[in-house]
Amino acid sequence: MSIVEALDASMPGVSPGIYDEKDFRAISEIAHAEAGIVLPKGKAMLVYSRISPLVRDSGCATFASYIIRIREDATERQKTICALTTNHTFFYRExxxxxxxxxxxxxxxxxxxxxxxxxxxxxxxxxxxxxxxxxxxxxxxxxxxxxxxxxxxxxxxxxxxxxxxxxxxxxxxxxxxxxxxxxxxxxxxxxxxxxxxxxxxxxxxxxxxxxxxxxxxxxxxxxxxxxxxxxxxxxxxxxxxxxxxxxxxxxxxxxxxxxxxxxxxxxxxxxxxxxxxxxxxxxxxxxxx
Ligand SMILES: C[S@@+](CC[C@H](N)C(=O)[O-])C[C@H]1O[C@@H](n2cnc3c(N)ncnc32)[C@H](O)[C@@H]1O
Known part of the structure; x- marks a missing residue:
């Protein structure tokens, strides 16, 4: 099953015209190049849920246009990276x-x-x-x-x-x-x-x-x-x-x-x-x- 099919199946509100496999790959590449963070395919939905509020707030209609924005705008790119981090921690861990x-x-x-x-x-x-x-x-x-x-x-x-x-x-x-x-x-x-x-x-x-x-x-x-x-x-x-x-x-x-x-x-x-x-x-x- 492709990511697009998975998105359609698990999240009816996500239209392939807004977020698709190409967008996920582009965001993964940016996260890796910028912060070393590896996002395997299984994280496609996580990327969608973490990044769609930023897409909305930026006024971009689709992930594709948001990706153009973050390639050019370091401040917005930093927000994307922050949103993709996993910050789980606790006192006296290990x-x-x-x-x-x-x-x-x-x-x-x-x-x-x-x-x-x-x-x-x-x-x-x-x-x-x-x-x-x-x-x-x-x-x-x-x-x-x-x-x-x-x-x-x-x-x-x-x-x-x-x-x-x-x-x-x-x-x-x-x-x-x-x-x-x-x-x-x-x-x-x-x-x-x-x-x-x-x-x-x-x-x-x-x-x-x-x-x-x-x-x-x-x-x-x-x-x-x-x-x-x-x-x-x-x-x-x-x-x-x-x-x-x-x-x-x-x-x-x-x-x-x-x-x-x-x-x-x-x-x-x-x-x-x-x-x-x-x-x-x-x-x-x-x-x-
Ligand atoms: C899971 S937390 C671990 C927190 C704490 N060290 C612990 O063990 O509980 C991972 C942290 O690494 C940070 N992180 C990920 N990539 C990073 C990078 N390239 N540079 C600096 N911090 C990064 C994330 O923002 C996140 O807060």
Missing amino acids: AHHFEHFASEVRPGFVDRLKRGGKVRLWSAGSSSGEETWSLLMTFLGPDRAEGLDIAKRDLRLLASDIATHALTKAREATYRAEDLKPVPDALRRNWTSVSGDDAKIAPELQQLARFRSLNLLGDWPMKGEFDVIFCRNVMIYFDNPTKERLVARFAEKLSPGGWLYIGHSERVTGPALDLLSTQGPTIYRKRSA
Whole structure:
């Protein structure tokens, strides 16, 4: 069955004159070229439902004319890419990463900060901030007095994503209190305040985080190295060559001995393996020399 037939069968309101297989292919090519996102044929309906409001708002009568628009208009193209991203995330996702960080990585960094050194973290593909705050809560830790002391030191976290709507939510730093349930009690008590159904991230955490719009496939304006990079459940949307190029860039951007955490279904392959050693499932460390 072609996509057009599938559209007709499953969504009677979609006319082949408005959206067809050629349009789906064109949008897939743009998403891949611009953001590395691979959209297999099975996503044809998802593309239709995510993009048709933009087609309508733009005043274009068909997807074909909207595609001409986005080829020429970078701002509209950015909106299309944002609409095609999947931003699903939650607090303390893949808890074993935070447990590993707390027991194996954090103590050395806390020492370094107390000796006057600096620590730089990057949540690459942070979506709406749940990963960012989970990492910072883990860093400041269960001892509130120690956490407040750490927060005054030279610790910074960059949280980046291509989806600006997700970053807006991240900056608001307010979630439903029930969303925080996966976070260990002591961390939740120390670093959030609950009011009614809402939980607000503590100001001490907020002042450590910078949220930036960044396409991981584009240039990275950050000058320094990172001690820890979390890039989880982002590369699943990319093809192999794109993944390999990206992890090689992450490996370059890590400080010697720095840590890379990736999503549970992802693996590092390719040239990055010359620079990284495996430390556990989906946890890698940059070799020191
Ligand atoms: C499923 S979320 C993962 C969020 C979080 N890291 C986690 O594991 O819960 C994937 C995020 O990657 C972002 N993303 C996809 N392609 C990107 C790209 N080329 N550059 C930057 N971010 C991208 C999406 O906008 C989305 O917010």
